[in-house]
Amino acid sequence: MNEENSVKTDQNTKKGSAELKQRVIAGLAGLGIILGALFWHPWSYFSIFLLISLITQREFYQLTGLRKKQDLQIYGIVLGAATNVLIFLYFYNPLPVAAVKFYILVFPALFAAFLLELYRKNNPTPFQDLGWWFLGIMYIAVPFALLHFVAFYVPGKYSPTNVLGVLFLIWANDIGAYFTGKAFGKHSLFPRISPKKTWEGSIGGMVTALLVAILLSFIFNGLQAWQWLGIVVIVILAGTSGDLIESMFKRSIHIKDSGSTIPGHGGFLDRFDALLMAIPFIVAFLQIF
Secondary structure, three states: OHHHHHHHHHHHHHHHHHHHHHHHHHHHHHHHHHHHHHHHOHHHHHHHHHHHHHHHHHHHHHHHOHHHOHHHHHHHHHHHHHHHHHHHHHHHOOOOHHHHHHHHHHHHHHHOHHHHHHOOOOOOOHHHHHHHHHHHHHHHHHHHHHHHHHHOOEOOEOOHHHHHHHHHHHHHHHHHHHHHHHHHOOOEEEOOOEEEEEHHHHHHHHHHHHHHHHHHHHHOOOOOHHHHHHHHHHHHHHHHHHHHHHHHHHHHOOOOOOOOOEOOOEOHHHHHHHHHHHHHHHHHHHHHO
């Protein structure tokens, strides 16, 4: 029995090492793509995050069963993309005042989804489908669109370091929590939703993110030091909650990962769950203060 346990332990260790290697390689590749897009041009920044938003929203709809409703799914993705485009154009290439009033058309476009379900035959759960549809826009598309408020914190001036700084803080919190939890994790943080997450890991992520925030306040001049510290508090609270909320979502539909698109990381929803929850709070913080 001891030999059998030893073999299993060795196999698990090798599997864990292979998964970590895969995770690191995929993470570095993703970092390279995002860095290139952020610093090349505002349009490349816009394009990469719009693409990520579209993929993530489609992933969400596929998971919730809207794959069977292609018209509703496509309509939601198009409307999410339109919201993203309109906000980007508002900041990057301001439209005439006369044109801005047409932004209000987003609201009737949202409510037009009710008509799609009204005239659909043999659908026993129209409002359940509409609920998932609206949630896909609010939970996925809107936060990615709000990211433009960070990129163009000063209207008309694109600041890639603002976006990169927020991403660094989220990644620092995530990486710090992962490795600290692996090494020292004993006390479960939220066993009902995610048994593997621990208090030790969360504290490790918090400390790592705080250290990175202090560093960013010296090297990135798009925001002031107190603003970076305010953002890191939001990232620690909302980012960690975002991870737990996505775990709650996956448990509710009985899946482990949102997908397998990113090797070692699962799907795009797995990778950007913290960003989705943190961005609305970060934007509100920056706009109010």
